[in-house]
Amino acid sequence: MARAATTSDAFNAIAEPQRREILALLRAGERPVTDLAQELGMSQPGASKHLRVLREVGLVRVREAGKQRLYGLDARGLRPIHEWVGGFEQFWNESFDRLDTYVQDLKQTQQEE
Amino acid sequence: MARAATTSDAFNAIAEPQRREILALLRAGERPVTDLAQELGMSQPGASKHLRVLREVGLVRVREAGKQRLYGLDARGLRPIHEWVGGFEQFWNESFDRLDTYVQDLKQTQQEE
DNA sequence: TTGACGCATTCCGATATGGGAATATGATTG
DNA sequence: CAATCATATTCCCATATCGGAATGCGTCAA
Incomplete structure (x- = not known):
C-alpha cells in the first residue's frame, strides 16, 4: 500500500502548506479561484487542484456565480x-x-x- | 515535485492514523517498541518506522534501557x-x-x- | 563464544503525490 | 455563432510513501 490519499480525511488535506494558506485566506470570505491563485503565488491549475482536495474532504464549498466559482470556508471538519x-x-x-x-x-x- | 515528506513537519507526521494511535498510547507513559507494535496490531518493523518519523519531527523521544528502547511522548510539537x-x-x-x-x-x- | 532477544534498516512493489504544460469545459459577451 | 474569460482536467515526471520480508546490529544471558 502507499501513502493515504490527501482526500482521505482533513488530517491529510491540511498536511499541505498551500492548502493551509488557502483555508486561512478564506476566513476573510468567499473568493474566486484566480484570486486565490494570484494572492498565494500559485498557478491557476495549482489552486484548482488544491481546492478540489479541500472540497472532497469538506473543508470548502463552492458556489457558482456566473463565470466564477466562489470558494468558501467550511471549517466544521x-x-x-x-x-x-x-x-x-x-x-x-x-x-x-x-x-x-x-x-x-x-x-x-x-x-x- | 512529489508530496512533502512525512518528516517535514508535525502536520505531515500526524496525517497517518497509526502514528496518531502511537501518540495516543504514549500518553500513558513510555513504552518499548514491541509493546506498541503488539498493542496496535502492527509489525515490529512497522512500528519502528512510524516511530522514526515521529522522532524526526520531535513528537517522540527515545531512551535506551538495556536491550530495549523506551519511546516517550513529546507533545510540544x-x-x-x-x-x-x-x-x-x-x-x-x-x-x-x-x-x-x-x-x-x-x-x-x-x-x- | 554462542544464542536469543529487541529493534532498526534495507529492499521491494504498488500507489499517490504536487508541479508544469497543455487542453478541455462552461458561462458570458458581442 | 465566435471569441473570451474563469475553471477544471489530463498527462507527464520525479519523488516519497506504507507494508511485507529479510537482514543487520547491539545487548544480555548461559
Missing part, C-alpha cells in the same frame, strides 16, 4: 482535529518539566563521567 | 497545530449558521421553481 490535538494539551505543559529535567540530568551525568 | 486549527474555531460555530441558512434558502428556492 477542523473541529475533530482540534479536539484530537487538544487531547494532548496537558502534555505539552505539565509533563515536560519532567522531561526537561530528565534531559538535564542526563547531560550532567555525562559530564561527570 | 502539537501545540502549533492546535493553535493553527484553533484559529478557525469561530468559523465552525458562528459562521455556519449563516451557511446552513444559505443552503436551506437554496433548497427552498429550488422547490418553489
